[in-house]
Amino acid sequence: MRIAVALLGMLVMFVAAVGVLFFGVLGFTPVRTCTGACHAPLLIILVGTVVIGLSATFATWFRALREPRAYCPWVGAALMVLLFLVSLKIAENVL
Numbered sequence: 215m216r217i218a219v220a221l222l223g224m225l226v227m228f229v230a231a232v233g234v235l236f237f238g239v240l241g242f243t244p245v246r247t248c249t250g251a252c253h254a255p256l257l258i259i260l261v262g263t264v265v266i267g268l269s270a271t272f273a274t275w276f277r278a279l280r281e282p283r284a285y286c287p288w289v290g291a292a293l294m295v296l297l298f299l300v301s302l303k304i305a306e307n308v309l
Contacts, residue, residue: 216281216282216284217282217284219284220274220275220282220283220284220286220287223274223284223285223286223287223288223290223291224271224274224287226287226288226291227267227270227271227287227288227290227291227294228267230290230291230294230295231263231267231291231294234259234263234294234295234297234298235259235260235263237298238255238256238259238260238263238298238301239256239259239260241302241305242255242256242259242301242305242309243256244256244309251308252308252309254304254308255301255302255304255305255308255309258297258300258301258304259297259298259301262294262297262301263294263297266290266293266294266297267290267294269290270286270287270289270290270291270293271286271287271290273286274286274287
């Protein structure tokens with residue numbers, strides 16, 4: 215049962231990552247020339263989503279093929295959505 219929950223969590227995390235990356239690139243790409251802080255929300259989304267996804271995947275399956283940690287992908291998906299909301303708040307102040 216843990217394997218099924220872990221695989222479903224991986225699917226949810228993948229969908230969350232694609233959605234966060236899509237809306238992050240769509241919403242946080244600067245449309246005028248800028249330097250420094252205006253690129254922060256986009257970089258947070260691009261780097262943070264990849265780091266969270268790889269970390270959650272690694273934490274789920276490393277040394278746990280018979281008993282995967284089924285909560286890790288769900289935590290990863292929640293962190294990705296939280297990361298998007300934090301980047302949104304940063305973008306309101308910077309952009």
